[in-house]
Amino acid sequence: xAGITQAPTSQILAAGRRMTLRCTxxxxxxxMYWYRQDLGLGLRxxxxxxxxxxxxxxxxxxxxxxxRANTDDFPLTLASAVPSQTSVYxxxxxxxxxxPQHFGDGTRLSIL
Amino acid sequence: GQxxxxxxxxxxxxxxxxxxxxxxxxxxxxxxxxxxxxxGEAPTFLSYNVLDGLEEKGRFSSFLSRSKGYSYLLLKELQxxxxxxxxxxxxxxxxxxxxxxxxxxxxRA
Numbered sequence: 593x594a595g596i597t598q599a600p601t602s603q604i605l606a607a608g609r610r611m612t613l614r615c616t617x618x619x620x621x622x623x624m625y626w627y628r629q630d631l632g633l634g635l636r637x638x639x640x641x642x643x644x645x646x647x648x649x650x651x652x653x654x655x656x657x658x659x660r661a662n663t664d665d666f667p668l669t670l671a672s673a674v675p676s677q678t679s680v681y682x683x684x685x686x687x688x689x690x691x692p693q694h695f696g697d698g699t700r701l702s703i704l
Numbered sequence: 705g706q707x708x709x710x711x712x713x714x715x716x717x718x719x720x721x722x723x724x725x726x727x728x729x730x731x732x733x734x735x736x737x738x739x740x741x742x743x744g745e746a747p748t749f750l751s752y753n754v755l756d757g758l759e760e761k762g763r764f765s766s767f768l769s770r771s772k773g774y775s776y777l778l779l780k781e782l783q784x785x786x787x788x789x790x791x792x793x794x795x796x797x798x799x800x801x802x803x804x805x806x807x808x809x810x811x812r813a
Contacts (some may be wrong), residue, residue, distance in 0.1 A: 627803075634708075634791065634803040635747070642799075650800065682746060689799040692737065695746040 595619070596696035598683050604702045605673050613668040613699050615683035623686045624666040625693060626650075626658060629678040635682065641666055642689050673703045708804035710792050715810045716782055724807045726792035735795040738766050738777045741806065742788045750790075751777070756782045779809070787811045 596686045599614045617624065627635040627650075637650030641660040655677060657669045666685075670677055680700050684693040707729040716722040728736070735754040739747040748812040753759055753768035753775060756806040779786055796802070 598712070632805055634805040635793075635801075637800060637811060640800070650722065651802070681722050692749040694749065 596683055596685055596694060598681075598696040598699050600699060601697070601701075602700040604704060607673055607675055607703055609673050611670045611673055611701070613670075613681055613683075613701070614697060615666045616664050616685075617666075617685045617689075617696075618664065619694075620652070620663060621685035621687050621694075622663070623689045623691075623693075625658065625684040625686075626656070626666070626668045627682045627684065628652065628677075629682060629698075630679050638668065638681075661688065675703045677701065677704045708789045708792055708794055708802060710790075710807045712805070713808045713810070715722060715812060718782055718811055718813050720782050722779045722782060722809060724779070724790050724792075726734070726777070727805060728773050728775075728792070728794045728804075729772070730794055730796060730802075733770060733794065734797050734799065736766075736768055736775050737793040737795065737801065738764075738775075739791040739793065739803075740788050747791055753806035778804060782811050784811050784813070799806040 596617045625640045626638040629635045639658040641647045644663045680698050682698045683696040686693045710716040729746045741747040751766040758767045763780045768775045790810045791806045792802045792804040
């Protein structure tokens with residue numbers, strides 16, 4: 593079934609550790625996005641990529657990095673995790689930047 | 705930037721109609737989206753408005769007034785499966801989405 597796959601589904605991580613959240617889509621969508629969702633705050637954009645080879649910063653980029661080496665994959669890395677990064681992380685993609693976004697099932701991350 | 709407001713919670717009876725309002729302030733409006741999110745699941749796209757007026761899609765309709773910075777999502781003939789959070793999102797000139805905190809709708813029998 594075509595769509596967006598995120599891994600892991602959930603993770604508990606010690607503060608200070610490095611972590612990469614994976615996101616893969618098989619719809620050949622050009623644009624991809626990473627959001628975090630926190631209670632009472634809604635979804636907030638971390639980083640985005642309008643096409644392979646380019647990335648940009650969203651509303652809350654500090655502490656996170658991304659890469660877009662190809663169309664399908666858009667990993668999100670936490671270089672040194674802190675407890676405030678405990679959240680649900682959603683990856684999304686769209687055919688182009690002006691089309692509706694489609695979301696993966698999310699990664700629930702707890703930093704202790 | 706964007707400032708998006710929507711009610712936190714709403715409750716309605718099965719078969720009834722519910723209207724979820726969303727107001728926004730933006731430096732560059734380029735469309736408004738509604739998403740549905742069931743607890744523990746991914747948001748799913750419901751509707752999109754870029755021009756003023758009503759867009760109808762089956763039991764769901766969405767309205768936009770750009771001059772008032774206002775939109776609503778109308779859910780008709782409510783079913784139990786419509787219990788979910790409904791997210792209002794505003795797109796800016798750079799095609800980036802800003803989301804409201806969401807409205808949790810509970811449908812009661």
